[in-house]
Amino acid sequence: MDEYIEASHIRCKIMGLLPGNLFSTKVLEGMELQKNLDKNSELILTAATFINHLYDFVRGSEFFALLCDGEGCILNVVGDEKILYEASKLKMVTGAYMDEAHIGTNAMSLVITERRPSQVSGEEHFIHVYHKWTCSAAPINDEFGNIIGIINLTGFIENVNPHTLGMVVAAANAIERMLENNKYNLMIELCKKRLETTFDSITSGILTCDLLGNITTMNMQVANMFGYNAGEMKHMKIPDLIYNFNEIVQRLKSKETFMDEDIYVNTPANKLQFTLTAYPIYSLNMKIEEITLVFYEIKKSRKLAGRILSGQAIYTFDKIIGVNENFNKLVRYAKKIADSKSTILITGESGTGKEVFAQAIHNCSNRCEEPFIAVNCGAIPRTLIESELFGYEGGAFTGAKKAGNIGKFEIAEGGTIFLDEIGEMPTDLQIRLLRVIEEGVINRIGSSKQINSDVRVMAASNKDLKHEVEIGNFRKDLYYRLNVLPLYLPPLRERRDDIAELVNYYMSKTSKRLNKHSVDISEEYMGYLKNYDWPGNIRELENVIERIVNSEVIQMNLYNEIVEEERSIDLYVGNTLEQMEKHHISEVIKEVKGNMTLAAKILDIARSSLYRKVEKYNIDYQKIEG
Numbered sequence: 001m002d003e004y005i006e007a008s009h010i011r012c013k014i015m016g017l018l019p020g021n022l023f024s025t026k027v028l029e030g031m032e033l034q035k036n037l038d039k040n041s042e043l044i045l046t047a048a049t050f051i052n053h054l055y056d057f058v059r060g061s062e063f064f065a066l067l068c069d070g071e072g073c074i075l076n077v078v079g080d081e082k083i084l085y086e087a088s089k090l091k092m093v094t095g096a097y098m099d100e101a102h103i104g105t106n107a108m109s110l111v112i113t114e115r116r117p118s119q120v121s122g123e124e125h126f127i128h129v130y131h132k133w134t135c136s137a138a139p140i141n142d143e144f145g146n147i148i149g150i151i152n153l154t155g156f157i158e159n160v161n162p163h164t165l166g167m168v169v170a171a172a173n174a175i176e177r178m179l180e181n182n183k184y185n186l187m188i189e190l191c192k193k194r195l196e197t198t199f200d201s202i203t204s205g206i207l208t209c210d211l212l213g214n215i216t217t218m219n220m221q222v223a224n225m226f227g228y229n230a231g232e233m234k235h236m237k238i239p240d241l242i243y244n245f246n247e248i249v250q251r252l253k254s255k256e257t258f259m260d261e262d263i264y265v266n267t268p269a270n271k272l273q274f275t276l277t278a279y280p281i282y283s284l285n286m287k288i289e290e291i292t293l294v295f296y297e298i299k300k301s302r303k304l305a306g307r308i309l310s311g312q313a314i315y316t317f318d319k320i321i322g323v324n325e326n327f328n329k330l331v332r333y334a335k336k337i338a339d340s341k342s343t344i345l346i347t348g349e350s351g352t353g354k355e356v357f358a359q360a361i362h363n364c365s366n367r368c369e370e371p372f373i374a375v376n377c378g379a380i381p382r383t384l385i386e387s388e389l390f391g392y393e394g395g396a397f398t399g400a401k402k403a404g405n406i407g408k409f410e411i412a413e414g415g416t417i418f419l420d421e422i423g424e425m426p427t428d429l430q431i432r433l434l435r436v437i438e439e440g441v442i443n444r445i446g447s448s449k450q451i452n453s454d455v456r457v458m459a460a461s462n463k464d465l466k467h468e469v470e471i472g473n474f475r476k477d478l479y480y481r482l483n484v485l486p487l488y489l490p491p492l493r494e495r496r497d498d499i500a501e502l503v504n505y506y507m508s509k510t511s512k513r514l515n516k517h518s519v520d521i522s523e524e525y526m527g528y529l530k531n532y533d534w535p536g537n538i539r540e541l542e543n544v545i546e547r548i549v550n551s552e553v554i555q556m557n558l559y560n561e562i563v564e565e566e567r568s569i570d571l572y573v574g575n576t577l578e579q580m581e582k583h584h585i586s587e588v589i590k591e592v593k594g595n596m597t598l599a600a601k602i603l604d605i606a607r608s609s610l611y612r613k614v615e616k617y618n619i620d621y622q623k624i625e626g
Contacts, residue, residue, distance in 0.1 A: 004114055005124050008105040011113075012126045017104050019128045024103040028073060028095035031326055034488050036095070038333035040069050043140070043149050044076055045340050046182065047175050048484065051078055054153065054171045058164075063155035066092075070147045072099030072108055076484065081477045083155065088469075088476070090129060094486070098152075103127060107137035108150050115139065115147065117172075119165045122157045134160040138172035143180055151175065205274075205295035208281065211288065213238035213245055222295060224369065225274070227267045238293070241265050242276070252280045252288060265295070313359035313372035313416075320353070320360055321505045324495040330487065337485050338364035343437060345422075345482045346460040348489030351537030354460040355420060357489060362416040367456060370415030373408050378421035386429055392445035409442050412455045422459040422482065423468055430475045437481050457482070492534040492541065499530045502538065506545040516549050551580050582617040585610070589619070 028036055037044065047067050055065045055078045064079020064087060074096050077084070087093070100109035104126030110118035121134035134157045140149035151172045153164055205222030209215050214237060223233050226241070239245045242263050251258055258278040264271045274295045281290040317331060337344065338361045346354045355374060362372045380388055391407030408417060419425070425433065436442050437457055441450040459482045468474035492499065503521060511518040521529070534540055585603065592598040600610040613619075 004110065005105060005120065008100060008110060008113065009126055011100060012104045015101060017126065019104075019126060021104070021127055022129055023091040024096045024098065026097040026102045027091055027093070028097075030488060031490060031494075033095040034330060034333070034486075035326070036069065036073055037075065037486065038329055038336075040075055040149070041333055041336045042179070042182075043067070043069070043175075044485070045337065045342075046178050047140070047149065047151065048076065048340070048342055050171045050175050050178075051076060051151065054151070054167060055079060057167060058153065058155070061155060061159055063153055063159070066098075066108070066150075066152040066154065068098060068108055068150040068152065070112075070149060072097050072102070072112055072150065074098060075149075077480060079154075079480075084480060085476060087154075094483070104130075106130060107135040107154075108152050111137045111139045111150050112147065117165055117169050119162070121160045132157055134164075136165040136168045138165070138169040140172050140175050140179075142176075143183070148179075149175070206292065207233075208290050208292050209238050210290055211249055213240075216290060225295060225297060226265055226272075248276075248278050249288075249291070252278060252291065260296075313362045313368075315356045315359040316363045317360045320356065321502050322495065322498045323501055324498045327490065327495050327498065330489070334361050334487060335364055337361070339366050340485065341456060342484040343456075343482050344458045344485045344487060345465070346458065346487045346489060347465070348462065349491045349537055350462045351539035352489040352491060353538055354462075354489060355418060357487065358416070358418045358458045358460065361458065362418075362456075365416070365456070367415050371412050372416050372418065373412040374418040374420060375408050376420045378424035382426050385426065386432070387445055389429075390432070390442050390444055393447040404444065404446075407442070407444065409436065409453055409455055410451065414454055416456045416458060419457065419459040421461060423461040423463040423465055423474060427473075427475065430478045434475065434478045434481055437478075492537045496530050499541070500526060502541055503529060503545060506542050507549065510542075510546050510549045514546075514549055519548050519551075521548075551584075581613070582619065585613055585617065586619055589614075 044067065051065045051067055055063070060080065062080050062083045064077060064083050066074055067076040068074050074092065074094050077087070077092070077094060079087075092098075097103065098106060098108040099112055103109070105120065106125055106127075107118045107120040110120065117136075117138040119134070119136045122131050125131055125133070133154055135152055135154040137150050137152040139147045140151060142148050151168055153168050155164075202219060203221060205219065205225040207215055207218035207222050215234060218230075218233060220230065223230050226233070228236070242248075242265055244263065248258050258276070260275055260277055262273055263276045264273055274297060276296075277294045279292040279294070280288045281292060283289040317335060320331060322328060322331070334357060344358075344361065346357055348354055358374070359372060362368060375389065377385060387405065387407065389408050391405050391410055394404040419433075436453060436455075440453050442453045443450060465474055465479055465483075469476045469479050492502075503526065507518050507521070529541075529544075536543070585599075588602050589596070589599045592602065596610060597607060600607040603610060605613075
């Protein structure tokens with residue numbers, strides 16, 4: 001062995017590590033893992049493309065690629081199914097530490113201690129179960145020479161090759177250059193982004209052209225309005241788009257104005273009518289050099305109908321309520337990954353708001369103008385989910401439409417598809433989904449034609465997908481493909497400091513929706529709400545608030561009864577509306593000493609209606625009167 005490997009083995013023995021150990025002694029999970037992923041989000045996003053390219057070189061050779069932070073914590077794993085299965089048995093998963101102190105001598109630990117690329121094979125590993133592997137690792141340094149990450153390629157020892165280390169070093173250098181360029185270009189990019197954002201944020205379509213109609217600049221909106229992509233527009237001339245361009249030029253040359261006039265534009269589908277204003281741009285000698293054309297939509301119904309048919313995300317991050325520090329870090333991390341093309345897996349208990357997060361990420365991304373399609377994999381019959389996702393050709397099966405049917409992936413083209421309850425997806429369909437994610441193509445049922453698919457995939461589950469993989473209900477390779485950017489949404493009981501904020505928000509929202517008065521919540525009752533465990537999470541909290549708003553004054557009477565008799569919240573949250581109505585009517589009759597006319601007036605119902613309710617609820621009003 002080389003001297004530095006022998007020195008590492010000695011250090012391992014001094015630290016008390018046992019060669020027979022199977023797992024790293026430190027593996028992050030839950031919020032701890034989420035914090036570390038948030039901290040290293042720039043590294044993860046920058047390195048993702050290079051790791052995938054590195055893996056593509058060795059695909060099928062039973063290798064897997066790892067990205068670690070500067071301390072050896074695994075941030076991302078991509079690889080062949082067989083060796084990933086072997087790695088998962090040894091807990092070489094996201095969150096596991098591969099440094100010397102926690103797992104002994106390996107290529108990643110030597111990168112940290114020796115600060116240079118390393119290759120470790122077979123018995124050079126301190127841990128015996130790693131003797132069957134060869135691993136090559138290289139450091140990712142910042143501009144000051146500090147190790148901020150490690151890239152590693154691991155395979156079975158029979159596949160050891162000195163060139164593997166060279167590929168890993170090249171990938172690490174490329175990531176370093178990309179990170180360095182990102183910093184150097186940040187200020188320039190910010191300035192450029194301000195101008196582009198201002199230009200593109202204008203809801204009108206704007207472009208400039210020379211007097212021959214050659215387009216020089218344009219914003220994104222004008223291409224969207226006309227139905228072309230930006231690449232097509234750049235090579236077009238204005239006379240090809242509008243029929244009276246020469247007339248516009250002549251009027252501007254004659255010092256006339258061209259303001260808010262309706263014109264027809266030749267779009268890919270048909271002619272569409274817009275309102276146009278043209279402004280001349282003069283050179284230093286006061287001759288018209290260019291023209292700015294500003295287009296306004298006349299009819300918005302066509303685009304609105306398209307959005308309704310295609311799907312629309314309504315939630316944004318400003319509608320996600322929370323003051324909890326860890327929760328807000330999660331929101332910031334979700335914003336950072338919004339523009340990434342990588343898949344996102346959102347996990348958490350039922351009612352924690354997984355689809356709300358997915359919609360907010362979509363609306364924060366550069367795909368926000370495109371469709372957001374949500375598919376509940378658990379709500380669609382197993383026999384129909386394949387055709388729902390991928391569509392089918394006419395006559396593909398009995399009962400199929402003659403013209404065929406478009407699938408959700410095609411509808412979501414350019415946008416986002418959200419696969420909720422992904423753990424319920426049939427195993428055979430998981431294979432098809434994996435192919436779509438890896439190759440970016442889909443096939444309709446009954447067709448061999450491949451359709452290119454540019455769709456960002458987000459998935460969600462309230463199940464423990466790791467456990468589902470272990471028991472064979474979910475494919476391991478699909479799990480790793482989906483879990484590139486994991487998001488764990490904590491249950492409400494882990495963010496109790498958000499409950500008061502959420503109560504106020506839903507109280508205001510629900511009272512407006514039901515056209516009822518908002519109800520004041522006392523500090524003592526708020527304490528009950530904060531101490532409740534909320535098994536249904538935010539969904540349950542919203543339902544409780546709606547019940548409070550519906551009960552209005554009854555809630556306060558019932559609350560007093562709880563304090564005086566039961567000292568428990570269970571009576572309130574467990575009562576049905578009928579029970580609450582019966583109690584309210586009894587209290588009012590008791591208050592007016594059995595005067596049914598006055599009671600009906602207070603309750604704002606007819607006297608006959610009051611008697612029907614008294615009979616329905618078997619209220620002995622004569623006993624109350626007495």
